[in-house]
Amino acid sequence: MSNLNDLTTLALPSGNSLVADETASRLSLSLQGQPLIELRLTREPELRLWLEERFGRPDGQAFWAACYWLFARDPGCQRLTWHLEEAPTEALLSGLLIATEVTGQYRCERTLFWQLPQPWLGESRTGSYPQQMVISGGKRHPLRAVKPRGEVYRRFDARLGAWVSLRTVEIEHDLARFNRWQNSPRVASFWQEEGSLEKHREYLSKLEADPHTLTLIGCFDDQPFAYFEAYWAKEDRIAPFYDAGDYDRGIHMLVGEEHHRGPHKVASWLSALVHYLFLDDPRTQRVVAEPRADNTKMIGHMHNQCFHCEKQFDFPHKRAALMMLGRERFFDRCSLA
Known part of the structure; x- marks a missing residue:
């Protein structure tokens, strides 16, 4: 460092x-x-x-x-x-x-x-997308902008001494890597998505076609190390479990490369991911996550980045902790460097 x-x-x-x-x-x-x-x-x-x-x-x-x-x-x-x-x-x-x-x-x-979007977001226009309320899947929510392609965020982390960046998933380019990560015993114990290349191609293709979820690859110095899903909470399965705002974003997180684990690396990529989501649309007031309630290590990392645990609740497939970080708290306490 x-x-x-x-x-x-x-x-x-x-x-x-x-x-x-x-x-x-x-x-x-x-x-x-x-x-x-x-x-x-x-x-x-x-x-x-x-x-x-x-x-x-x-x-x-x-x-x-x-x-x-x-x-x-x-x-x-x-x-x-x-x-x-x-x-x-x-x-x-x-x-x-x-x-x-x-x-x-x-x-x-x-x-x-740190709320000014340039130069971290490049040419993103999501934040200026007009609001129109629509109903899909029985849920009323804003019409979402067309999902971006390519790199969406880049910043030099002075504390880490490395570039941290986010780009969208390219299925043909990232499939083998995603498959390897999901079949890691450590990852599989929490994600429970291990399987074949074809299973994971179908998984990523379904999310690519879903307007409420953006799939991202996290990179340090342009080397992929993690997979993230950023979703609009209002249309997600989490919505019934709390009072989801129209522009709340949720995250799923997976670090695939073992040599990029550790608290100092989490501090870099988690703050970058949250920073990106708050910059992507200034109407976003909260970022939420629902890790398994027994994933104490990840929950501890999130506490270190100013998330708080709102409550525990039961999804059909897991007991989850509702982790939440408000926009004001993030920018008041962020240690971006």
């Missing part, structure tokens, strides 16, 4: 890299070898920033880069106070900065910063 105190470079999903020269009182950032922004800093009683030089770059790009660097550098930092002579119009419109009662003073809140 990387030591954030030694951080000097941050990679961006675009392929570019932020490089910093930081002291206790100054921060200079460059992007791909070109100067981006230079700031004067004071750190007590809170972190304050004065713009020294912007090098002709757009406000939004330069201010965003500085906020990203400082929040990634210190996951405990909750707020940045900017002192600017001119109103940062673009940053104010996007929500990156908010005005204060003091003229020329603006704030960037960690809870707001």
Whole structure:
């Protein structure tokens, strides 16, 4: 794992890299070898920033880069106070900065910063999909957007020192891997989906055709290690067991590669998965999961990521724990870096 105190470079999903020269009182950032922004800093009683030089770059790009660097550098930092002579119009419109009662003073809140979808989501448009209520399977719910294809989320995890990304399942490409994972005794003991390639082709094909479930492959440094299912709770079998919101998302999780197990890896991929779902549609207020009630290890990992156990309940096939994480709690307490 990387030591954030030694951080000097941050990679961006675009392929570019932020490089910093930081002291206790100054921060200079460059992007791909070109100067981006230079700031004067004071750190007590809170972190304050004065713009020294912007090098002709757009406000939004330069201010965003500085906020990203400082929040990634210190996951405990909750707020940045900017002192600017001119109103940062673009940053104010996007929500990156908010005005204060003091003229020329603006704030960037960690809870707001991590809700901005770019650059983590690329070109996703799900969050702007209009609402129309429909009925399917006897359940009334919003009409869902067409499911995305390809990579849907990418972020460099500075604490882990690795890229964490999510892409949609490609059945022909991922079938053998999925089959191997499901036939692992460890996975089979909880999923109970072991079987042949044809059984798993049918399983994945059914979900691909289901508008309420999105199947995902989790990757570290572009190497697949996990399989996830993200579903709209309102249309799912979980809906009768709690008061499901129209945009609540649920998750099923499977880590297939043994060398990617461990609490530090779970902290990275679980926070990335939840982050993606909250960014994918800003109307999503809760992410839920229903692991087996005796899966104490997974439940413990979820507690560590701020989920709470709402209750235990009985599915026809298992005794389950209803794990829940609200949007406000996630962004208030997230330790994304």
